[in-house]
Amino acid sequence: DTEVTQTPKHLVMGMTNKKSLKCEQHMGHRAMYWYKQKAKKPPELMFVYSYEKLSINESVPSRFSPECPNSSLLNLHLHALQPEDSALYLCASSQLGQISYGYTFGSGTRLTVV
């Protein structure tokens, strides 16, 4: 299995809702990432988990809360979002200690905040 699976593919939520994005990989990768991508822009890093521990937080607002329950799963919990948070949210994974391997991205979750 060489894929990163993200669910849901599309999500519409109100500003008072709580929702979660899910990401799963079974490639044995020990680093997992959340990226945010606005239209016509490159992806921007939000969080990095290595060995299930948060290693990088790119000063993301607390209304985004990541979680890594195990080495295969990565969640992004959303609460009290703003319309400007509408974007494509991408999950990725990579090997650790193996710089010869690149990143594998999922197909993303298209989030719309109304």
Added chain:
Amino acid sequence: KQEVTQIPAALSVPEGENLVLNCSFTDSAIYNLQWFRQDPGKGLTSLLLIQSSQREQTSGRLNASLDKSSGRSTLYIAASQPGDSATYLCAVRRGIYNQGGKLIFGQGTELSVKP
């Protein structure tokens, strides 16, 4: 601070042409460079990965080169097809070795191949 630039921002070519996409980066201290393809509203598909010690990689009609000393990479697409139409992103990897590090993207080149 690492900056990645891609030229051109957009490119439109007739089917069958060979084409070159350019990527430059300001800091040569990279682990590797990866080229991705992104279709509208979709995720990123990895095309080629070049290690910092390598000069080029090939896959089918694609060839990517890396000149780390000058901070440049090119993606060559031979005999372009309408199905190649997409946005192409280059990204350099740097950061702490055992903490995943960071992937820094260029702005992308939007390619349109006309039948």
